[in-house]
Amino acid sequence: MTTPLRLPPGIAGTVGRIIGLLALAALLQACSAIKLVYNNAPDLTYWWLDGYVDFNEAQTLRARQDLARLHQWHRSTELPRYADLLQKVEQMAAADVTPEQVCAVLAQIQGKANTLADQAEPAVVALALSLTPDQLKQVERKYEKTDTAYRKDWVRSTPKEQQEKRYKQVLERSEMIYGRLDDAQRDVIRQQVALSSFDGQVSYAERLRRQQDLLQTLRKLQAGKPTPEEARLAMRGYLERAMNSPNPAYRSYQQTLMQEGCRSFAVAHNSTTPAQRETAVRRLQAYERDLRELATQK
Incomplete structure (x- = not known):
């Protein structure tokens, strides 16, 4: 029996990510934009993946088919559940909330991510087995490019610069949910970021560790002749x-971020x-309606 994947408690551990999850509809602004993005999700995902591996013709055909199937499953099965969860969040948004209530919502979101990971597993394995050495080099080059941008934002910058960047991110997402915040409310966000x-x-x-782990796993698959089950397990x-990082110190750090x-x-x-x-309730209700409408489309 296949054991479902379980995401770590801290996968959405920063306040910015929590707000981002709730603000997705507002980030896209118009309802039509939400529908446009979701309806084109297979193509957008394909192009994102292609930017990493540079698909050949056979891989392109397989990837597009797998993404279309995954998208249809997600539309019919998961979107109604997301809408139900949003309905609960709408009820919470009308009153004060506790950290425990927020973490409970996160746990439900993580559960849905687990389900998506399980559903996508066959397609992930098929792609992994089809990659060539040249494509792994392309993945490495893409990693180097994205890592350069990450270092600029979060490693080489000063703590003050990082705090200011995170503050602006959280403020922007918060105002997309609630509307304009006053100075005192902005100070609250700044204090929490600090x-x-x-x-x-x-x-x-940890980002580098994950990247190297993936590259090593893929190279081992290329070097041997694994059975489909061996590839799946790898x-x-x-x-x-x-x-769930094998590094205990990082797991503790991740858990701390989630609680914070x-x-x-x-x-x-x-x-x-x-x-x-x-304002927050109205915006979340609009997003809920969009999800339910999208779920009924073919």
């Missing part, structure tokens, strides 16, 4: 290590006015 244990160097080290092992994120979101939300909460 209290965060986020360490760009620690996160960067990729599952990688995904589990990516989701839940607390920070609760503090920021509880600083909002009744009118701002009404």
Whole structure:
């Protein structure tokens, strides 16, 4: 029997990511934009993957077919569940919340991510087995490019610069949910960001570990002639290590970020006015309606 993948408790551990999850509809602004992005998700995902591996013709055909199947499953099975979860969040948004309530919502989101990972596993394994040595070199080059940007933002910058960047991110996402925040509310967000244990160097080290783990796993598959089951177990092992780091210190750091994120979101939300909460509820309701409409489309 296949054991479902389980995401780590801290996978969405920062307050910015929590707010980002709730603000997805607002980030896209118009309802039509949400529908446009979701309906084109297979193509967008394909092009994102292609940027890493540079698909050949056969891989392109297989990847597009797999993504189309995954998208249809997600539309019919998962979107109604996301809408149900949003309905619960709407109810929470009208009143004060506790860090425990925020973390409970995160746990449900993580459960849905687990389900998606399980559903995508056959396609992931098929892609892994089809990659060539040249394509792995392309993955390495892509990693180097994205790592350069990450280092600029989160490693080489000063702690003050990092805090300011994170503050602006959280503020922008918060105002997409609640509307404009006043100075006191902005100070609350700034204080919560300042209290965060986020360490760009620690996160960067884990990022590099995951990248090398994937490359080593793929190279081992190329070097041998694994059976489909052996390949599945190899990729599952990688995904589990990516989701639950083998580094105990990083797991502790990740858990700390999650707890801080839940607390920070609760503090920021509880600083909002009744009118701002009404705005949040209306925007989340609009997103819920969009999800239910998308779920019924073929």
